[in-house]
Amino acid sequence: MTSHRISIPASGAYRLANLRLHRAHMGESQGFTFDTDGFSPADVTVDTGRIKAITPAVGTAPADEAVDCRGGIAFPTFVDCHTHIDKGHIWPRKPNPDGSFPGALEAVGADRQTRWSADDVEARMEFSLACAYSHGTKALRTHLDSLPPQEDISWPVFETVRERWKGRIDLQAACLFGIDSARDEAWFNRLSDIVARHNGVLGAVTYMVPDLDALLDRMFAKATDLGLDLDFHADETDDTNAVSLDRIAEAALRHGYEGQILVGHCCSLARQADDTVKATLDKVAQANLSVVSLPMCNMYLQDRRHDATTPRWRGVTLLHEMAARGINVCVASDNTRDPFYAYGDLDPLEVYREATRILHFDHPVASWPATIAANPARAMRLEDAGLFKPGAGADLVLFRGRSLTELLSRPQSDRIIIRNGDAIDTALPDYSILDHLMEPQTHEH
Incomplete structure (x- = not known):
């Protein structure tokens, strides 16, 4: 040997x-x-x-x-363009009860309301970034849950952490909330100002609410006014009626928006009819959207069944069809050891390895290695990366x-x-570092 x-x-x-x-x-x-x-x-x-x-x-x-x-x-060195380091590593104290998407939403919501103090969020962010750095990540974008009162806790913490990691990991953050919350214009304006003050990205989870177009118009107008890029979670479901990716592309074209737009998940697209797919992707290409698939998390959550049957589909979006149209496509880590994904370690090589198996990034390999390097760097406006x-x-x-x-x-x-x-030293941090945060206690905001 x-x-x-x-x-x-x-x-x-x-x-x-x-x-x-x-x-x-x-x-x-x-x-x-x-x-x-x-x-x-x-x-x-x-x-x-x-x-x-x-x-x-x-x-x-x-x-x-x-x-x-x-x-x-x-x-x-890697560029990980879609993560949730504010949620990371809460699984030991708040697991997903059944591995489902609703179970994840409920578990994270309960944990956030009782445990997400500034100290708690900062410690878990630090642990997450230590993992990412040891695996070889140079730049990372995280989404930050920004429902009240969390926006006043997590954004200042992120600012502190970003400064501490300067020179090691280039950090970006996008706010995260259900797009229906933007109906409260005063709150939305205040959150947008917080995002702009912290040089962040304006983001939201989109779904098929009746006033989706009007809410998207509000977000695009605000992003234009403040000079912010946009980042959406879209259509994280197998429901073929979920077409918010199409609506986002239409809004971008309607507003003549010139900033960067990154859209994540887009799972339902893989379930839709061919003519619907073609029309949507033509708009996505015309609007110059970037798309990121989260293969590990999507495969974990999507089509999970509880009746002794095997899942019938992979949960990922149509990256091959997108790449063929010249759309900038990426893959990323998404959640790590939280109710949305019980595993993961912010290792983009693991993401690329699993994406190769799940999404067939081989025969030919083509330009798929760029999905964890040059492509996300482009989506994040990074000149010296990828x-x-x-x-x-x-x-x-x-x-x-x-x-x-x-x-x-x-x-x-x-x-x-x-x-x-x-x-650099590539030793990974030990999970025991976080043991004090997993004790059965309640932190009130």
Whole structure:
């Protein structure tokens, strides 16, 4: 049995030799030779924390000063564009009683009302981000439950946490509430001001209320007025009558909205008739929406049955059809160890691995690796993330896996994370850190 561990120089200039880079992660690919899965042998030269050069691998043993990566795949550090770190890790004290979507809503609502103090939210956010950082995440967007009085608790906490993590994880936040709450114009205006003050994203959960179009108009007008991007949860159901993705696209076109719009879930689209799907996707492409699927959480919640029958569908949206139209598509972690998803650890490689199996991101691999890197970076307006290119930060995730099947057959728990040219400590935080928050007690706001 043989094993190896790459040693990264502590500082200065060095060359990573004999890597395998994917076409979807390269800003410039001219001169490289790619295999059928889209990988090419490459060398990456690092100097003073940035990528100095990316060149085809020479094909011979590297010089003494180079780091021999032995054909291992490298990804850019990850971009996780849809998470809920304010909910994260409450499962031990508030599990989902039956694994259903209504069960998740009820459990989270009860926990939020009694336990989500500033200290509680901050501790769980910190734990979540420590996990994400150790797995190789560079940028992350979280949704923040913003129903009263939580907006006055979680947003200041997020601001504190974002400043603390500056330089390690670029953090964004989007407010989250049921869109019918926007009928209260005074409250909605106040929340929008809070979001704008914290440089956030205006978001909501959309569903088929009778006045959905008017409420969307209110959100788009406010986003335009305050210069905010938009982020929606849409159609997280198998109900074919749930068409809020279509309504969001229509609203964007109606308002001539020029900001970024990210829409998550869109599950019902996979259950709708072909002509409905085509009409919706044509609008989504025209409106320049980005779409993120949450394959692990959606598969956990959607079509869960309690009558000794097996679920009949996967719960994910139509990313292949979207990508074929040029729509910017992503996958992301979503919930972690809370009533909406009992598992997960904010590891985008796990998300990509499961998405490959659930959504068939293979045969061909095509540009699907971009769904956890360049595509979410685009949706989040991140310039220095998601791509390997000269001049960009030397932020890489190095794996021992040398091919797609090697990469995705093991969890790659021995990955090496390079940030600003330096290898970081990848030890994950122990769950016991949160034990004091799981005691059977009640925190009143």
